[in-house]
Amino acid sequence: MTLPGPIAPPARLLMGPGPISAYPSVLQSMSNALVGQYDPFMTNAMVETQQLYRGVWGTANDATLLVDGTSRAGIEAAMISLVRPGDRVLVPVFGRFGHLLAEIAERALAEVHTIEVPWGQVVPVSAVEEAIVRVKPHLVALVQGDTSTTMLQPLEEVGALCAKHGALFYSDATASLGGNAFEADAWGLDAATAGLQKCLGGPSGSAPITLSERAVDVIRSRKRVEAGIREAGDASADDFVRSNYFDLGQILDYWGPRRLNHHTEATSMLYAARECARLLLAEGREAVIARHRTAGDAMLAGVQGLGLTVFGDVAHKMTNVVAVEIPEGVPGDAARSAMLEDFGIEIGTSFGPLHGKVWRIGTMGYNARKDAVLTTLSALESVLHRFGASTPRGGGVEAAADVFRAAATASSSPVSP
Amino acid sequence: MTLPGPIAPPARLLMGPGPISAYPSVLQSMSNALVGQYDPFMTNAMVETQQLYRGVWGTANDATLLVDGTSRAGIEAAMISLVRPGDRVLVPVFGRFGHLLAEIAERALAEVHTIEVPWGQVVPVSAVEEAIVRVKPHLVALVQGDTSTTMLQPLEEVGALCAKHGALFYSDATASLGGNAFEADAWGLDAATAGLQKCLGGPSGSAPITLSERAVDVIRSRKRVEAGIREAGDASADDFVRSNYFDLGQILDYWGPRRLNHHTEATSMLYAARECARLLLAEGREAVIARHRTAGDAMLAGVQGLGLTVFGDVAHKMTNVVAVEIPEGVPGDAARSAMLEDFGIEIGTSFGPLHGKVWRIGTMGYNARKDAVLTTLSALESVLHRFGASTPRGGGVEAAADVFRAAATASSSPVSP
Numbered sequence: 001m002t003l004p005g006p007i008a009p010p011a012r013l014l015m016g017p018g019p020i021s022a023y024p025s026v027l028q029s030m031s032n033a034l035v036g037q038y039d040p041f042m043t044n045a046m047v048e049t050q051q052l053y054r055g056v057w058g059t060a061n062d063a064t065l066l067v068d069g070t071s072r073a074g075i076e077a078a079m080i081s082l083v084r085p086g087d088r089v090l091v092p093v094f095g096r097f098g099h100l101l102a103e104i105a106e107r108a109l110a111e112v113h114t115i116e117v118p119w120g121q122v123v124p125v126s127a128v129e130e131a132i133v134r135v136k137p138h139l140v141a142l143v144q145g146d147t148s149t150t151m152l153q154p155l156e157e158v159g160a161l162c163a164k165h166g167a168l169f170y171s172d173a174t175a176s177l178g179g180n181a182f183e184a185d186a187w188g189l190d191a192a193t194a195g196l197q198k199c200l201g202g203p204s205g206s207a208p209i210t211l212s213e214r215a216v217d218v219i220r221s222r223k224r225v226e227a228g229i230r231e232a233g234d235a236s237a238d239d240f241v242r243s244n245y246f247d248l249g250q251i252l253d254y255w256g257p258r259r260l261n262h263h264t265e266a267t268s269m270l271y272a273a274r275e276c277a278r279l280l281l282a283e284g285r286e287a288v289i290a291r292h293r294t295a296g297d298a299m300l301a302g303v304q305g306l307g308l309t310v311f312g313d314v315a316h317k318m319t320n321v322v323a324v325e326i327p328e329g330v331p332g333d334a335a336r337s338a339m340l341e342d343f344g345i346e347i348g349t350s351f352g353p354l355h356g357k358v359w360r361i362g363t364m365g366y367n368a369r370k371d372a373v374l375t376t377l378s379a380l381e382s383v384l385h386r387f388g389a390s391t392p393r394g395g396g397v398e399a400a401a402d403v404f405r406a407a408a409t410a411s412s413s414p415v416s417p
Numbered sequence: 418m419t420l421p422g423p424i425a426p427p428a429r430l431l432m433g434p435g436p437i438s439a440y441p442s443v444l445q446s447m448s449n450a451l452v453g454q455y456d457p458f459m460t461n462a463m464v465e466t467q468q469l470y471r472g473v474w475g476t477a478n479d480a481t482l483l484v485d486g487t488s489r490a491g492i493e494a495a496m497i498s499l500v501r502p503g504d505r506v507l508v509p510v511f512g513r514f515g516h517l518l519a520e521i522a523e524r525a526l527a528e529v530h531t532i533e534v535p536w537g538q539v540v541p542v543s544a545v546e547e548a549i550v551r552v553k554p555h556l557v558a559l560v561q562g563d564t565s566t567t568m569l570q571p572l573e574e575v576g577a578l579c580a581k582h583g584a585l586f587y588s589d590a591t592a593s594l595g596g597n598a599f600e601a602d603a604w605g606l607d608a609a610t611a612g613l614q615k616c617l618g619g620p621s622g623s624a625p626i627t628l629s630e631r632a633v634d635v636i637r638s639r640k641r642v643e644a645g646i647r648e649a650g651d652a653s654a655d656d657f658v659r660s661n662y663f664d665l666g667q668i669l670d671y672w673g674p675r676r677l678n679h680h681t682e683a684t685s686m687l688y689a690a691r692e693c694a695r696l697l698l699a700e701g702r703e704a705v706i707a708r709h710r711t712a713g714d715a716m717l718a719g720v721q722g723l724g725l726t727v728f729g730d731v732a733h734k735m736t737n738v739v740a741v742e743i744p745e746g747v748p749g750d751a752a753r754s755a756m757l758e759d760f761g762i763e764i765g766t767s768f769g770p771l772h773g774k775v776w777r778i779g780t781m782g783y784n785a786r787k788d789a790v791l792t793t794l795s796a797l798e799s800v801l802h803r804f805g806a807s808t809p810r811g812g813g814v815e816a817a818a819d820v821f822r823a824a825a826t827a828s829s830s831p832v833s834p
Binding site: 001003007012014018019020022025027028029030031032038041045048068069070072076080099100103104107109195197203205240244246247261263264265266268274278281282351 | 418429462486520621682683689698768
């Protein structure tokens with residue numbers, strides 16, 4: 001075979017629903033030299049990463065760490081470690097990723113109950129409560145932000161409901177964390193997982209996770225130390241987790257003071273995850289959310305300024321992604337290809353019932369920026385014009401620019417109460 | 418909290434059993450910008466990566482790809498996708514990682530049968546055959562190189578035995594691939610997995626895997642497309658894989674022409690995996706193995722030249738790691754710490770029955786180099802001297818240098834038959 005050359009990606013502005021263009025310093029972090037997995041530098045970097053993610057999640061949970069895999073590795077680790085075969089799991093579904101949580105629970109042989117709302121809506125808390133009372137679940141699994149519909153499920157009240165009815169509360173915040181409020185402790189989460197490739201501004205391949213003491217107790221009760229490194233006194237529970245890789249009990253022992261060998265930590269991805277969290281906390285958690293809100297509001301105003309129809313309940317939209325209906329007569333995939341090939345800008349297609357009907361445009365992490373938003377709207381106007389759609393000239397860019405101007409004015413104003 | 422600065426690892430020469438210092442161009446590859454998961458550049462990079470790993474594995478298997486996780490993610494994906502609850506699995510064990518294969522099969526609720534030899538030996542092929550005849554396994558799972566003992570299990574004849582008796586044949590080549598011969602097709606492998614952090618010279622976090630058509634047939638028979646992206650005509654088998662993340666059927670659909678969304682490929686790790694394979698094939702598969710053999714022979718001669726006793730059956734040692742008994746009176750961990758803190762060189766400790774008794778010294782990937790070997794031996798002599806061990810002065814370095822000199826002479830000689 002003829003060998004290809006070194007990897008040399010084309011310039012891309014990733015404005016889809018994720019992955020998005022990573023922060024430059026996150027990319028740079030991965031070029032740092034490796035160290036051994038028990039090097040004091042490495043174990044300290046792990047401790048620092050845990051501490052940083054406590055800040056990101058809004059938690060004091062000791063059990064705050066990374067699962068080595070993509071975001072759904074984190075989901076599966078949480079589900080399979082917390083749920084025994086036959087346990088009842090309640091999944092309120094409002095998009096594709098709710099179906100994924102149900103799917104993962106089904107594969108873990110849980111007794112899965114779902115409630116569903118149409119795509120574009122969120123689940124009323126009253127419906128969640130009704131289902132909890134009816135199903136009496138061991139675990140309630142709820143996506144916070146479902147990129148398939150752009151909706152942001154309110155979580156604030158669900159933790160208290162779960163606590164009241166004795167259920168564990170898990171949320172997948174992959175699409176939302178960093179760009180929308182998330183308060184693991186204040187909202188009563190027992191488990192939450194994410195990925196780096198959305199608002200955290202890193203590459204896919206590492207899954208931050210945080211676990212409450214109650215969740216850790218469940219996991220510890222299923223403890224099994226693997227043969228080969230098992231020592232006298234290491235019990236093995238009968239209801240051990242049906243996975244070695246995702247057994248959070250073992251992963252906790254690797255990240256904890258015992259430093260019991262499990263996998264070999266993915267060092268470069270840990271560097272990336274650490275840098276994602278470091279950047280977020282350095283800018284300030286509230287400031288990063290505000291930046292996402294401004295960029296998202298600007299993109300929303302921009303697509304509306306282009307005369308496009310926004311999909312779903314805008315009042316419950318995530319800050320960081322908007323879905324717009326593809327205008328009548330415009331070939332959706334050809335237009336996306338033109339965006340990519342002629343402008344180097346990626347916007348997203350859709351899944352399931354929305355496939356071929358909407359584009360999804362993200363403003364996340366590094367790309368929650370004025371120039372990224374305005375460049376995208378300008379190119380989108382050009383492409384819509386090329387395909388014969390009628391759009392107000394400059395209507396997208398100027399509407400978005402107004403939002404950025406207003407935000408800049410507000411933030412430079414004297415402090416008001 | 419006070420935020421830490423950007424990650425800034427200390428200079429380390431990683432001469433343990435892995436992870437080892439990655440090739441510089443592999444580290445650089447990860448700093449490249451991300452692209453979208455369905456960008457033509459990305460899907461082409463995935464196809465290139467598959468092609469490159471066919472060269473690494475010695476296979477024409479179409480199903481040659483990456484699992485997004487560390488090496489044991491690849492092991493678990495192979496096992497859990499090929500083995501149904503109750504299936505008989507035979508694991509010949511000759512070190513810690515044999516126990517791991519058995520462990521993973523047990524967690525998959527297989528009926529696991531093991532045969533064992535003492536650490537430091539390999540399993541006679543006759544014993545493997547006897548066990549196959551007796552157990553009639555669905556799958557034989559055999560580590561090729563077990564870093565816990567440094568042994569390299571001969572695999573050449575096992576594939577034919579498995580084929581004769583109707584068993585699938587799987588091998589974990591994490592520790593050996595790239596530094597020792599591996600011929601997936603010629604040896605009759607149905608599945609093989611690895612990681613990047615050993616002889617392939619990359620970071621942990623991506624697991625190359627290759628599957629024969631027979632293995633793919635088993636996996637396809639258990640097909641289940643997840644809800645949310647399932648379409649009319651997508652069947653769902655009753656004996657579906659009890660994991661979503663590790664369901665190779667879904668992962669194959671993501672890597673295959675259907676490009677059915679599963680996880681979001683870990684782009685930066687794919688860049689790294691691609692570069693690891695590209696470097697290996699550019700240097701030449703045989704040349705890389707020869708370089709590992711020379712470096713390994715030199716390290717072996719070197720530790721013997723220092724008067725150290727080598728552990729295990731040297732005739733069956735992997736090229737890329739050697740275990741040496743810690744000399745009487747030398748505090749093993751303090752000596753390793755001195756190597757790390759005073760010389761920036763990492764050598765390895767050991768697991769299980771060898772814990773505290775041997776050090777493991779690796780010569781892998783980028784570090785299968787003369788300067789890395791001689792520097793390590795020189796530092797080791799200094800440390801042994803400091804701790805009062807009697808060693809022939811320069812005996813390690815000169816014995817190793819002789820090996821490199823002889824190899825250089827041999828390779829620069831006129832071609833002989």
